[in-house]
Amino acid sequence: MAEYDFLKMEKKLSKYLDEERFAHTMGVMYTCAALAMAHGYDLKDAQAAGLLHDCAKCIPNKKKLKMCSQHKIAVTEFEEQHPFLLHAKLGAYLARAKYDINNEEILAAITYHTTGRREMGILEKIVYIADYIEPMRDKAQNLAKIRELAFRDLDECMYEILKDTLDYLEKNPKDIDRTTEDAFLYYKELHMERQNMTAE
Numbered sequence: 001m002a003e004y005d006f007l008k009m010e011k012k013l014s015k016y017l018d019e020e021r022f023a024h025t026m027g028v029m030y031t032c033a034a035l036a037m038a039h040g041y042d043l044k045d046a047q048a049a050g051l052l053h054d055c056a057k058c059i060p061n062k063k064k065l066k067m068c069s070q071h072k073i074a075v076t077e078f079e080e081q082h083p084f085l086l087h088a089k090l091g092a093y094l095a096r097a098k099y100d101i102n103n104e105e106i107l108a109a110i111t112y113h114t115t116g117r118r119e120m121g122i123l124e125k126i127v128y129i130a131d132y133i134e135p136m137r138d139k140a141q142n143l144a145k146i147r148e149l150a151f152r153d154l155d156e157c158m159y160e161i162l163k164d165t166l167d168y169l170e171k172n173p174k175d176i177d178r179t180t181e182d183a184f185l186y187y188k189e190l191h192m193e194r195q196n197m198t199a200e
Helices: 006-014 019-039 043-052 061-070 077-081 083-099 104-111 122-133 143-150 154-169 178-199
Strands: none
Touching: 006 019, 006 043, 006 083, 019 043, 019 122, 043 083, 043 104, 043 122, 061 083, 077 083, 083 104, 104 122, 122 143, 122 154, 143 154, 154 178
8 A cells, every 4th residue: 555645745736736726736636535445446546646746736827838748748729729738748847757656546537637537446436526515615505415415325426527527618618628518428328227126
């Protein structure tokens, strides 16, 4: 089992994030730990993923693009037009390079915490959901319902969050990443299958 020096990591991270982002990050870290307890996942790994999920968030967009080019991180055309999304991929790179994280599940959770994807692992779902429901979040619709659901059923919670996210993004369809659409269709299918099983 990996050992993490969280105090050291937090101190380092606080130099790269603004005050509000750091407070959000601590909220995500603790929410990840709570969800890990509820769903039988390793607490320390969940905390590490939550702590580092936004480690590249405060890097200016132009620099994000430059760093991706320097470190040979693949950038899609959509990401070039929406470079703020790159903080996820770049964050996974920095987690490995600067914070000595080699656990592939943690790196995947950081990589997909913004867009989601089909067939996410437990930790990927925990970080994605924690990012959405941490205590400082208060803008999203249906938050009370989603927070309650998060501790009961990760897949159903993913469906509800992705549905609400796409509803929100529909105002600007060109801002919708295909990966997020694919993730929604996947979790919608799971949701429908369950509804059908319940109905039988």
